[in-house]
Amino acid sequence: MSNPHFVGVETARPDAADKVSGRTQYIHDLAVPGMLWGAIRFSDHAHARIKHVDTSAAEKLPGVEAVITGYNTPEVRIGFVRDNFALKRDKVRQFRDEIAAVAARDPETARAAAALVRVEYEPLPGVFSLQEALAPGAVLVHETDAKGRPRKDNLVPVRFAHHSGDLEAGKRASKHIVEGEYRVPLIQQSCMGTAGCIASFDTRGNLTLIAKTQIPFLAQKDFNRALGALGLEGRNTRVVVPALGGGFGTGLDTHAYEYIAMLLAWRTGRPVKILYNREEEFAYLSPRQSATARIRQGCDANGKLTFREIEVTQDNGAYTSWGATFPSVMLVPATSLYRVQNISFESKIVYTNNTYCQAMRGYGNPEITWPIESSMDELAELAGLDPVEMRLLNSNQPGETTPMGLKITTCGLQECLERTAAGLNWKENRGKRRNVKRGFGLAGLINVAGGGKIYRSDGSGIILKPDDYGNVNVSYGGVEMGQGLHSVLALTIADTLGVRPEQVIVNQTDTSTCPWDVGTHASRGAFMACNAAVMAARKLKARLLEWAEEIFPVEVEEALAKARKHPGFKEPDFDWRGNCRPGCFELSDGILTIKGAPAVPELQVDFARLLRAIHFRRQGGGTTFAEEAFYEPPTELPDWEKGIGNMSATYAFGAQGVEVEVDEDTGEVKILRLVAAHDVGRVLNPQTLKGQIYGGLAQGIGYALYEEVLTDKGRILNPGFTDYKLPTAVEMGFPIDVQLVQTNDPEGPFGAKGVGEPGLVPTAPAIANAVYDAVGVRIRELPITPEKVLKALQEKRRR
Amino acid sequence: MKTTLHLKLNGRDAALEVAPHARLLDVLRDVAGLTGAKEGCGEGECGACTVLVDGRAVNSCLFPALEAEGRSVVTIEGLAGAQGGLSSLQQAFVQEGGAQCGFCTPGMVMSAAALLSANRDPSDDEIRDALVGNLCRCTGYAQIVASIRAAAGKAGAP
Ligand code: FES
Ligand code: FES
Numbered sequence: 001m002s003n004p005h006f007v008g009v010e011t012a013r014p015d016a017a018d019k020v021s022g023r024t025q026y027i028h029d030l031a032v033p034g035m036l037w038g039a040i041r042f043s044d045h046a047h048a049r050i051k052h053v054d055t056s057a058a059e060k061l062p063g064v065e066a067v068i069t070g071y072n073t074p075e076v077r078i079g080f081v082r083d084n085f086a087l088k089r090d091k092v093r094q095f096r097d098e099i100a101a102v103a104a105r106d107p108e109t110a111r112a113a114a115a116l117v118r119v120e121y122e123p124l125p126g127v128f129s130l131q132e133a134l135a136p137g138a139v140l141v142h143e144t145d146a147k148g149r150p151r152k153d154n155l156v157p158v159r160f161a162h163h164s165g166d167l168e169a170g171k172r173a174s175k176h177i178v179e180g181e182y183r184v185p186l187i188q189q190s191c192m193g194t195a196g197c198i199a200s201f202d203t204r205g206n207l208t209l210i211a212k213t214q215i216p217f218l219a220q221k222d223f224n225r226a227l228g229a230l231g232l233e234g235r236n237t238r239v240v241v242p243a244l245g246g247g248f249g250t251g252l253d254t255h256a257y258e259y260i261a262m263l264l265a266w267r268t269g270r271p272v273k274i275l276y277n278r279e280e281e282f283a284y285l286s287p288r289q290s291a292t293a294r295i296r297q298g299c300d301a302n303g304k305l306t307f308r309e310i311e312v313t314q315d316n317g318a319y320t321s322w323g324a325t326f327p328s329v330m331l332v333p334a335t336s337l338y339r340v341q342n343i344s345f346e347s348k349i350v351y352t353n354n355t356y357c358q359a360m361r362g363y364g365n366p367e368i369t370w371p372i373e374s375s376m377d378e379l380a381e382l383a384g385l386d387p388v389e390m391r392l393l394n395s396n397q398p399g400e401t402t403p404m405g406l407k408i409t410t411c412g413l414q415e416c417l418e419r420t421a422a423g424l425n426w427k428e429n430r431g432k433r434r435n436v437k438r439g440f441g442l443a444g445l446i447n448v449a450g451g452g453k454i455y456r457s458d459g460s461g462i463i464l465k466p467d468d469y470g471n472v473n474v475s476y477g478g479v480e481m482g483q484g485l486h487s488v489l490a491l492t493i494a495d496t497l498g499v500r501p502e503q504v505i506v507n508q509t510d511t512s513t514c515p516w517d518v519g520t521h522a523s524r525g526a527f528m529a530c531n532a533a534v535m536a537a538r539k540l541k542a543r544l545l546e547w548a549e550e551i552f553p554v555e556v557e558e559a560l561a562k563a564r565k566h567p568g569f570k571e572p573d574f575d576w577r578g579n580c581r582p583g584c585f586e587l588s589d590g591i592l593t594i595k596g597a598p599a600v601p602e603l604q605v606d607f608a609r610l611l612r613a614i615h616f617r618r619q620g621g622g623t624t625f626a627e628e629a630f631y632e633p634p635t636e637l638p639d640w641e642k643g644i645g646n647m648s649a650t651y652a653f654g655a656q657g658v659e660v661e662v663d664e665d666t667g668e669v670k671i672l673r674l675v676a677a678h679d680v681g682r683v684l685n686p687q688t689l690k691g692q693i694y695g696g697l698a699q700g701i702g703y704a705l706y707e708e709v710l711t712d713k714g715r716i717l718n719p720g721f722t723d724y725k726l727p728t729a730v731e732m733g734f735p736i737d738v739q740l741v742q743t744n745d746p747e748g749p750f751g752a753k754g755v756g757e758p759g760l761v762p763t764a765p766a767i768a769n770a771v772y773d774a775v776g777v778r779i780r781e782l783p784i785t786p787e788k789v790l791k792a793l794q795e796k797r798r799r
Numbered sequence: 800m801k802t803t804l805h806l807k808l809n810g811r812d813a814a815l816e817v818a819p820h821a822r823l824l825d826v827l828r829d830v831a832g833l834t835g836a837k838e839g840c841g842e843g844e845c846g847a848c849t850v851l852v853d854g855r856a857v858n859s860c861l862f863p864a865l866e867a868e869g870r871s872v873v874t875i876e877g878l879a880g881a882q883g884g885l886s887s888l889q890q891a892f893v894q895e896g897g898a899q900c901g902f903c904t905p906g907m908v909m910s911a912a913a914l915l916s917a918n919r920d921p922s923d924d925e926i927r928d929a930l931v932g933n934l935c936r937c938t939g940y941a942q943i944v945a946s947i948r949a950a951a952g953k954a955g956a957p
Binding site for chain 2: 012013015016017018019020021022023024025026028029189190191192193194243244245246247248277278279481482483484687688690691694695696697698699720721722726727728729730732733736
């Protein structure tokens with residue numbers, strides 16, 4: 001790419017001014033004329049048969065327009081294994097099961113009416129832990145599968161595994177072997193903007209859904225299928241995405257509340273809005289899975305890894321979302337973080353009567369990097385190696401193909417480890433501060449950074465449509481949810497096409513106007529969008545420069561003729577006519593000129609003028625422009641049962657290191673400073689890139705130290721920020737040193753890799769390793785609360 | 800059932816019809832049509848609903864609307880400079896990347912405005928203390944603190 005001058009430069013985001021003035025419109029701020037409000041009646045039991053639902057009292061409440069249940073609406077199935085229903089009939093399997101729903105004139109009336117629905121249950125025993133659910137003869141959460149066949153156990157019918165090399169030979173070749181069981185808790189994505197949607201139908205049965213989604217096109221597919229259930233086969237869903245108050249994975253599935261809004265809108269013939277409040281979001285929106293991982297790995301006398309064996313068991317809750325497929329992503333670090341042959345990875349996804357779970361940023365990677373990177377430190381200690389040395393010895397390198405078949409093109413892992421260590425003065429500091437209870441710890445990461453193929457297409461389309469005024473309107477089907485996608489798109493298009501970033505206007509995502517995109521997840525947004533944008537912008541530029549041969553001389557003549565009327569005008573000292581040849585034109589900063597021409601206004605044609613001159617061509621035959629491009633990354637859909645396939649076009653690497661202080665009296669862990677070195681390929685906008693890393697880190701810190709959704713027999717005990725602690729500005733008050741390692745990836749747009757998720761991947765093990773360095777206790781269960789640290793310290797003293 | 804609430808809203812006299820137990824947040828959003836203040840929790844924990852009442856930052860989700868009687872209320876919409884331009888504090892948030900999804904941003908900016916009018920040149924710790932009631936899930940706060948630091952001490956802040 002020739003000398004970009006916007007890409008790579010710290011630039012304010014195009015959406016920032018509206019956001020700081022309160023003008024940005026989220027689902028909370030939207031209303032449609034004639035709109036009703038929906039509310040849902042959820043289950044009062046974690047597992048029960050529904051004996052009877054009485055909606056009569058709810059129907060009588062003034063202001064209520066409709067009350068629906070699973071008994072008076074068509075069955076709408078949800079989820080990729082079709083095990084969930086918009087409204088439940090016969091049986092509830094979790095506290096948040098939707099039994100009835102109301103449409104009413106305002107949200108208060110709707111909620112009051114939902115509470116008036118009377119439900120009679122026959123309570124059933126439930127399974128609330130992995131042990132209970134996996135025990136022989138356990139109560140079945142689902143007695144039958146989606147096709148009605150009887151089920152024998154509580155396992156979700158999807159398998160992710162990997163076996164390569166010779167595990168037993170690897171064990172025999174090991175001088176040292178470590179083993180451990182690690183846990184991660186249920187946590188809430190905690191978007192500051194809660195979930196909501198507005199559904200409306202036209203008279204022909206086409207649905208418009210304003211949805212807080214990250215997958216507009218897969219949502220369109222899901223809802224078109226649901227329209228079929230309403231007898232509206234062949235009708236269409238238009239998904240429109242408002243500004244999102246955060247996504248973090250909550251938008252990767254379609255949700256029961258959205259289908260319920262659809263059903264209510266269909267029943268009433270009016271638009272229906274459903275908006276969760278915070279308590280509802282905690283209680284009724286799917287959190288991130290809890291899981292247990294057993295890991296065993298070994299190394300030889302020199303510290304070279306010899307084998308790795310991992311078994312993961314994940315608490316799915318009662319139904320299956322895409323989040324159940326976390327092990328698909330766990331395969332990446334399990335097989336490919338550091339060089340290791342002889343690998344065994346097995347996963348179980350288990351139904352329970354707990355709240356069902358869904359995706360969250362990182363998607364299995366933090367869950368599995370936690371045991372891998374904790375265990376790397378244990379192994380280093382056994383082998384008598386410094387943890388950084390141990391990692392450098394086994395570091396991935398550019399050009400290698402890993403046991404999963406991942407093709408590592410560029411790889412900055414080594415440099416990230418070195419820079420993290422240097423940033424912490426590792427050599428002088430680590431292992432030497434036991435008396436002051438300070439410790440140093442570090443962990444590395446690998447993450448998909450060029451898409452993550454989990455669907456038939458992992459591509460993204462884009463349309464660039466310049467107008468008569470020199471604006472370039474962009475239609476892109478992915479979702480800006482705060483990460484800064486629109487900012488990097490504008491910079492990429494400005495540089496590739498040759499306009500100024502302010503001339504690039506990214507439109508609202510709408511399935512009716514934007515080309516297909518698989519969804520904004522897996523750190524793929526900027527990588528895909530910008531790759532497609534480069535392709536489309538090049539096509540557009542080529543067409544414009546072709547027209548320049550005709551337009552430029554006409555426009556320049558006209559400008560010169562005008563200029564000559566002014567006394568004292570001097571003809572430019574440049575043979576511009578002789579240079580009006582293909583290949584001699586240049587479009588840059590929104591100005592068309594000839595290479596080498598002096599910068600005088602008469603020899604420059606403004607982008608808008610160029611477009612108008614083509615559009616309104618004097619001799620007729622003018623045209624307007626729109627260019628589309630679709631970027632499909634060169635990747636493979638893995639064989640999940642074998643765990644083989646190059647699922648991403650490139651991979652991000654990184655390392656994070658921390659200094660912590662542990663209070664031995666209270667067990668409190670305080671972070672004193674943090675270094676985060678990330679292989680980002682190439683920086684598109686330093687501001688939004690760092691924003692992704694800082695934000696990821698805060699989520700990593702929350703995961704490591706504070707956050708956990710507490711449950712008792714499936715009931716959520718802390719549905720609010722009073723008892724669910726997110727890090728505040730005070731907890732995040734330690735110095736953070738972000739190091740950007742630029743490896744310039746050949747497949748990346750301008751060399752860039754995806755950066756959305758890596759920031760939170762290695763944070764927890766880095767902290768746990770530092771806690772161990774400080775006080776010699778190893779915590780294997782997140783979050784690392786003061787109670788757990790104190791307990792471990794007491795146990796250590798007893799030993 | 801409804802009562803008339805008289806207040807100075809973003810510098811102008813206003814009379815709003817409100818239910819006796821209405822929250823200031825709902826009155827601002829639903830009656831006055833000022834949707835800049837957001838509801839992130841409704842229980843005083845997230846600060847997305849922060850507005851200024853007589854110059855002090857309050858959680859409007861907990862603040863009874865009728866308690867604003869005769870007082871001055873400033874929302875994010877009232878912070879903008881002349882001709883809808885941004886205040887220097889808002890500009891700093893734009894320049895420093897203080898907003899990502901932006902849902903917490905109106906509340907953050909209002910808390911920062913209250914801080915800067917009481918303390919022209921706060922330290923980083925003072926900035927962080929002033930934001931302790933404002934949750935943000937996107938930014939990790941680093942660029943928010945940088946925004947406020949950049950605005951501090953500037954002419955005309957906030
Ligand atoms: S909405 Fe008022 S503090 Fe959260
Ligand atoms: S910018 Fe999204 S919550 Fe703060």
